[in-house]
Amino acid sequence: MFTGPVFFEDRADAGRRLAPAVAAVAPPAPMVMALPRGGVPVAFEIARHLNAPLEVLIVRKIGAPGHQEFGLGALVDGEEAELVLNPEAVRLVRPASGYIAAEAERQRAEIARRRVLYLGDREPLSPKGRNVVLVDDGIATGGTIRAAIQALRRAGVRSLLVAVPVASASAIASLRPLVEGIVCLSTPAFFRAVGLHYRDFEQTSDAEVMALLRKARHGEGEGA
Template identity: 70%
Template sequence: MFTATWLFEDRADAGRQLARAVEDEGLDDPLVMALPRGGVPVAYEIAVHIAAPLEILIVRKIGAPGHEEFGLGALVDGEEPELVLNRRAIRLVRPPKGYLEAETERQRAEILRRRTLYFGDRAPASSRARDVILVDDGIATGGTVRAAIKALRRMGVGRLVLAVPVAPKSELTELRSQVDRIVCLATPFAFRAVGLYYRNFEQTADEEVLALMEKARLRNERD
């Protein structure tokens, strides 16, 4: 049986530990960008620690039929949501005809729902020509993060740093050429799932995302 010793109490603890590593990157007026929902509590702690604004980048995984955690690609929010497909995974799974189109439209609707909920009438902060710290609560297959990186590059960001508490070493090796820097606290041997390395890995609710974003906004205004 596989067992893992947890490394983090919860996402906030992971964020505080990660923040101490990120502060050494020497970024110029960075924007902390979180992948919701789980990446927001991690990113909030980083934003507070380095006194940077916090923003959200909505990315929705296109999961395999019957196995939603196995990503066939991802849809990234933007003026025009961008679809990034994993052709190797698609060849392996061979989803039925029409599945990708239907699932993409389902995730497009979920992106619209979350955009309305998280932003309301507010325009997202621009990342163009700006140093960005992209944050999630961990990496498993890397599909969601890979899609986010590709979208941010197309948005014209400045220096791009990927910051995650835990990830498999193999995924970081593949991602290293796509970002300027990777900050990762742990790369456990025989990596199985992100949640195994947290003592508390309860799902992050929309209400927590909204509360943290409001706290970050008020703190940034005071600073």
């Protein structure tokens, strides 16, 4: 794991560079799950390299009032959307009564919108009993991916391997006890933001996510 700055051309480039490192430690018959939207182009390249199925795990941050980037927790899609809170953050912010419930309902509507867009009328692939490779385009604080990990554990996954191109060292350290393994190409000594390590960090569109999922389903990265 490198500690100096690594610049990826874009998310697809990051996925292609990350894929061999994931393949070296991936468990048998893995299933790749991406956090949309930015994690999907990275995960697509990994799934193609592994000849593994690709699925999305829709997670929406519950941001603090007036500071949406500061996460109080997250809502994770599943058979029933699951709210995972960060008790320390909630105690620190002390949001008004009803704020979290209202924000969770707003994010639940966004999850439903994205599920229809990304999945259409098909049922999502179930992670139960599977060796899951969980992918994002980077990790700053780790709050969102931590919520995803908790939800996947409750869904009954066999094992979890987190794979990201770049992350803060503190986030990696906090996640290690929660999963069977982590693959990360860069943990910069002075980490400020994920996007600073990409030359092109334009927001991934819904259309791009849908196109990549279609390609995966038609054999570009889908295994048995």
